[in-house]
Amino acid sequence: MFDYDKWQEIFETIRKHKLRTFLTALGVWWGIFMLVILMGAGSGLENGVVSQFGSHARNSMYVWTQRTTKPYAGLPAGRYTQLRDDDIQAIEDRFGNMVEYISPRLFVPSGEISYGLNKGAFSVRGETPDLRFIEAIVIVEGRFVNEIDMAQKRKSICIGRRVRDVLFEEEDPLGKYIRINGAEYQVVGVFRTDQSDEEDVKESEETIFMPLTTAQQVTNRPGEVAWFVCTVNPKYRVAELEEGIKDVIRERHKIHPEDPQGVRSNNVEEEFRQIMGLFTGIRILVWIVGIGSLLAGIIGVGNVMLIIVKERTKEIGIRKALGATPTSIISMILMESVFLTFIAGYLGLLASTGMIALLKAFIGDGGAFFSNPQVNLGAALGAMFILVLAGALTGLVPAIQAANIEPVQALKDE
Amino acid sequence: MIKLENIRKSYTTGFNTLEVLKGIDLEILEGEFVSIMGSSGSGKSTLLNILGILDAYDQGNYYLGDILVKNLSQTQAARLRNQHLGFVFQSFNLLAFKSAWENVALPLYYQKIPRAERRERALKYLDRVGLLDWADHLPTQLSGGQQQRVAIARSLITQPRMILADEPTGALDSVTSHEIIKLFKEVNEEGITVVLVTHEHDIAEMTNRTIFLKDGLIDLE
Ligand SMILES: Nc1ncnc2c1ncn2[C@@H]1O[C@H](COP(=O)(O)OP(=O)(O)OP(=O)(O)O)[C@@H](O)[C@H]1O
Ligand SMILES: [Mg+2]
Numbered sequence: 001m002f003d004y005d006k007w008q009e010i011f012e013t014i015r016k017h018k019l020r021t022f023l024t025a026l027g028v029w030w031g032i033f034m035l036v037i038l039m040g041a042g043s044g045l046e047n048g049v050v051s052q053f054g055s056h057a058r059n060s061m062y063v064w065t066q067r068t069t070k071p072y073a074g075l076p077a078g079r080y081t082q083l084r085d086d087d088i089q090a091i092e093d094r095f096g097n098m099v100e101y102i103s104p105r106l107f108v109p110s111g112e113i114s115y116g117l118n119k120g121a122f123s124v125r126g127e128t129p130d131l132r133f134i135e136a137i138v139i140v141e142g143r144f145v146n147e148i149d150m151a152q153k154r155k156s157i158c159i160g161r162r163v164r165d166v167l168f169e170e171e172d173p174l175g176k177y178i179r180i181n182g183a184e185y186q187v188v189g190v191f192r193t194d195q196s197d198e199e200d201v202k203e204s205e206e207t208i209f210m211p212l213t214t215a216q217q218v219t220n221r222p223g224e225v226a227w228f229v230c231t232v233n234p235k236y237r238v239a240e241l242e243e244g245i246k247d248v249i250r251e252r253h254k255i256h257p258e259d260p261q262g263v264r265s266n267n268v269e270e271e272f273r274q275i276m277g278l279f280t281g282i283r284i285l286v287w288i289v290g291i292g293s294l295l296a297g298i299i300g301v302g303n304v305m306l307i308i309v310k311e312r313t314k315e316i317g318i319r320k321a322l323g324a325t326p327t328s329i330i331s332m333i334l335m336e337s338v339f340l341t342f343i344a345g346y347l348g349l350l351a352s353t354g355m356i357a358l359l360k361a362f363i364g365d366g367g368a369f370f371s372n373p374q375v376n377l378g379a380a381l382g383a384m385f386i387l388v389l390a391g392a393l394t395g396l397v398p399a400i401q402a403a404n405i406e407p408v409q410a411l412k413d414e
Numbered sequence: 415m416i417k418l419e420n421i422r423k424s425y426t427t428g429f430n431t432l433e434v435l436k437g438i439d440l441e442i443l444e445g446e447f448v449s450i451m452g453s454s455g456s457g458k459s460t461l462l463n464i465l466g467i468l469d470a471y472d473q474g475n476y477y478l479g480d481i482l483v484k485n486l487s488q489t490q491a492a493r494l495r496n497q498h499l500g501f502v503f504q505s506f507n508l509l510a511f512k513s514a515w516e517n518v519a520l521p522l523y524y525q526k527i528p529r530a531e532r533r534e535r536a537l538k539y540l541d542r543v544g545l546l547d548w549a550d551h552l553p554t555q556l557s558g559g560q561q562q563r564v565a566i567a568r569s570l571i572t573q574p575r576m577i578l579a580d581e582p583t584g585a586l587d588s589v590t591s592h593e594i595i596k597l598f599k600e601v602n603e604e605g606i607t608v609v610l611v612t613h614e615h616d617i618a619e620m621t622n623r624t625i626f627l628k629d630g631l632i633d634l635e
Contacts, residue, residue, distance in 0.1 A: 005529055016511035318507050321468055322568070323496020323524040325489040404488060407468040411507065 010336050020311075024304045024337070025344035028387045031297025032348030035290040036380050040356040042286040044373030046279045057134045057231045059100075061238050062266040063245065064227035065253065072256035081253040081262070083225040091230075091248050098241060100233050101130040104225035106215045108180070113208070115167040115178040122163050124180060124208045126215020134229055135193070136204075142174045142189030149188075149211040156214075158189040160205035183218065185210065238269040294383055301387065302394030305337055309398035316402045317410025326403035333399040334392055341391035345384035352380075415576065415607055416442040416465065421474035423460055434460045435471070436630035442609065444575070447602040449618040450611045452627030458611045459580050461627065465609060466499055466578045467491045479575070496524050500569030502579035502610075506561040508553040508568075515540060515549040518567045525572065539567035543597060559590035566597055570606075577601060579610040583617060595620050 014021050065081045088104050108124040131137065132144050140161065149156040157178070164173050164187075177184040185208075193204040216222050232241050246263040249255070255262035309316075316329055356373050402410065423435040434457040442448055450458050463469035464476065467483055476483040478498060486494070501507075508517045519529075519536035527535075540546050543563035545556075553561050562582060569577050579598065583591035595617055602608045610621070618624045626633040 005523065005526075008529065009523065012516075013511070314507075315509055318509060319520070319524075320488075320492060321466070321495060321501050321507070322521040323492050323572075325492040325524075327489065328524065406470060408463045411468070411503070 006332070006335065010332065010339060013336060014340065020304065020308055021340060024301055024308070024340050024391070025347075027297045027300030027304065028341045028344035028384075028391065029348040029351070031294045031300075031387055032345045032380065032384055033352045034293040035383050036349060036352035036375050037355060038286045038290050038293075039379060040352070040359070040373040040375050042279075042282050043376070044356075044359070045282065047374070049275055049279070057101075058269055058272045059234060059238055060134055060229055060231045060268045061242060061245075062227060062229045062268070063249070063263065064265075065249065065255075065263050066261045068255055068259055069261040070256035070259040072259070073254045075254055081255065083227065083249070085223045085225060087249055087252055088225065088228060090252060091245055094248055095241065095245065098233050098236055099245070100231040101133045102228055102230040103128045103131040103134055104212060104228040105131075106212055106219065106221065106224065106226050108210065108215050108219055110180050113163075113167070113178060113180050115173075115176065118167045118169070120163065120166040120206075122160070122206050122208050124210065124215075126212040126219075127209045128212050131209070131229075134231055136195060137191045137193060140190050140192050142187070144189055144191070145209055145211050150213050153213045153217050154211060155183065155185045156188045156211065157185045158191055158209045159187055160207045161190060161192045162202060162205040163208055164190050180208070181218070238267050242267055290383070294386065297387055298390035298394075301337075301341060301391040305391055305395035306398055308337075309333060309395060309402055313402050313410050317407050317412075320403075320407040320410060326400075329403035330396070330399050333395055337391045337395040338388055341388045342384070345387055349380055349384060415444040415446070415479065416440070417475075417477040418465075419475040419477075421461075421464060421471050421476060423457075423464065423469075423471045434630055435464075437474070438630075438632060440625065440632060442607060444607060445602070445605050446607055446609075447599065447622040448607075448609045449621040449624045450609065450627060451613070451615075451618050451624055452633070456627040457630050458627055462578050462580050462609065462611050465576075466501060467495055468501075492524070496521060496572060498575045500572065500574040500577040500606075502562070502565050502569050502577065502582045504581040504584040506553070506558075506565045506585075508561055508564060510553055513550050513552055514545060514556065514564045517553065517564055518571055521568065521572045535571055536567070539571050540564070542570070543567045558586050559593065562586060562590075562594055563597065566594070566601075570601060574606065576607040576609065579608070581611050581613065583612065583614070591617065 065083055068075075068077050068079045068081070071077045083104070085104065088102055091099060092102060106126040108126060110122070110124045112119050113122055113124075114120075127145060128150065129144060129146050132139075137144070139158070142158070144158050145156060148154070159167075159173065159178075167173070167178060168176070173187045173190060176187050178187060179185075191205075191209075193201055195201045195204065212225075216224060230245070232238050242265055246265060247257065249263045250257055250259070253262075312333075316324075319329060353375055356375060360373055418438050418440040421435055421438040422433070424431050424433040426432075438461060450461065452458050460469065464471045467478075467486070478494065481494070483494070495501075509520070512520070515533060515536040518539055519532035522532045522535060537546060537549055540549050543566055545560060545563055545567070548556060548560060548564075553564070556564065562585075566582075569579075577598070582598070583594050586594065591614070598608050598610065599620065608621075610617075612618055
């Protein structure tokens with residue numbers, strides 16, 4: 001199979017025709033290079049934005065109430081309503097297992113928080129155990145707030161990693177007591193969060209969680225809830241339940257069903273869906289531009305091959321006079337073009353993946369809107385294959401013609 | 415060696431058909447040294463190309479040895495040229511990007527002879543035409559006479575039965591021309607048939623036999 005002599009002949013020809021080699025190679029190189037860079041940029045953008053969502057449940061929504069803007073049932077506009085535990089219970093009763101997890105929340109205003117001589121300011125929230133399944137919370141030590149803590153309104157807290165670092169430094173925090181608003185709370189766990197943005201991570205790891213019931217007690221807001229977050233059963237879309245859930249609250253608090261302000265929600269799933277839709281658009285654009293540059297590459301290679309074969313008609317005539325068969329002529333031209341386009345494509349692949357690796361090294365995984373650019377190797381190889389094939393095919397037609405005309409005709413060619 | 419029977423050949427350009435060869439009967443024996451003369455456009459090159467299987471003819475029969483050269487495939491024609499014929503052209507027709515020895519060795523490439531042996535044999539033939547020291551030069555670095563010697567070495571390397579030369583001295587001065595013809599004479603003396611086309615009488619006189627073409631027919635010998 002490997003005909004050393006033939007390859008030697010091909011290398012010689014390539015080595016001695018640097019310009020035309022360069023021209024052929026450039027088209028292929030550029031086509032591959034552009035395609036891969038585009039794909040990398042597209043995926044980098046996508047990964048960047050997707051990781052913004054972290055491991056937050058994507059089928060979730062946040063719900064809260066605001067001042068009403070419409071009078072209803074004899075009540076005036078401009079009322080404040082307060083979400084309560086029984087609202088949550090009512091939603092659970094109404095929707096059953098259509099709602100997967102539901103986690104009401106209450107903020108605990110706090111001043112300086114201290115452990116021994118170490119002090120810091122952190123956000124303190126009352127949460128239910130289900131929160132863990134909704135937000136990107138990973139327990140690194142101990143445990144999260146549990147049902148027993150809830151039932152007994154225990155002063156148990158789960159602290160973020162940064163809280164631990166500030167208050168405990170190297171010390172083991174589990175079982176220790178820290179002081180919040182003058183009261184002692186026992187640390188039962190440490191958590192971290194999975195998010196792409198370092199600022200987000202910092203913020204969420206500077207949080208302290210306590211049982212919702214405890215929070216309600218210490219803030220003297222029994223039964224009250226600031227807002228809640230819930231996820232829906234994967235069989236449903238959030239949008240399908242969104243209004244129904246809000247209607248329950250509207251009914252219970254006598255808010256006008258058409259009031260745009262009374263009950264508000266933030267549908268994470270829909271947001272995610274929209275962004276993913278945007279990326280479908282970007283991906284299509286990448287493919288169109290990519291295929292465009294591929295096409296330009298193909299046309300370029302085809303043109304150069306045509307010129308090359310034309311330019312070589314005389315050479316072909318000489319070779320034929322000396323005993324070259326049409327097959328040997330065609331295979332010579334084909335092998336040359338395939339070899340050239342392949343090497344050029346390979347170099348384009350190397351250059352572009354190198355460039356992307358460089359980009360990755362500079363931007364890294366931490367970039368807010370651009371992270372971990374990737375190349376779909378299959379697509380890149382496919383593109384290369386198409387280019388090699390195009391070079392071969394466009395060279396083939398004139399090669400066959402040149403190889404089959406009478407040698408005199410070819411020799412006459414000036 | 416060669417036998418032509420009523421060979422006809424015409425070219426059609428547009429609506430005009432030009433009959434170039436109108437029935438050539440010719441026999442050339444093994445080891446002959448033949449020149450073909452005739453006015454410009456009389457069909458000398460056409461005849462030589464047919465002899466060299468570089469071009470097809472319309473009618474008649476051409477026997478090369480005992481092979482009837484007719485309706486051959488390109489591949490068969492290539493084999494015959496490679497094994498039995500050597501060519502020398504007016505414009506040398508060397509490959510510009512190959513060195514002298516590589517040009518000489520090219521016919522052997524199509525016989526699948528290994529490179530080392532090709533080189534060895536090419537050097538032998540370059541030595542023979544007095545250009546051993548120029549083996550690694552490119553054609554552009556050689557004079558016209560030297561290029562033609564390289565071409566002759568190339569035509570000899572496969573040890574063909576017949577050398578066909580179309581105005582091999584057409585682009586050379588008279589001194590160089592005579593050296594080239596002397597070379598052909600030596601080749602012929604080894605028993606290889608040589609057929610050359612020429613315009614010059616003194617060159618034709620150095621051959622053993624001269625064929626005159628006129629209006630597509632052999633005029634006289
Ligand atoms: N491919 C072709 N198509 C059309 N006409 C052709 C072709 N080749 C040759 N002719 C014509 O055939 C005639 C003979 O051409 P040929 O080359 O055999 O002449 P020649 O005797 O070699 O002439 P010269 O001495 O000028 O080389 C010429 O009139 C030429 O114009
Ligand atoms: Mg002529």
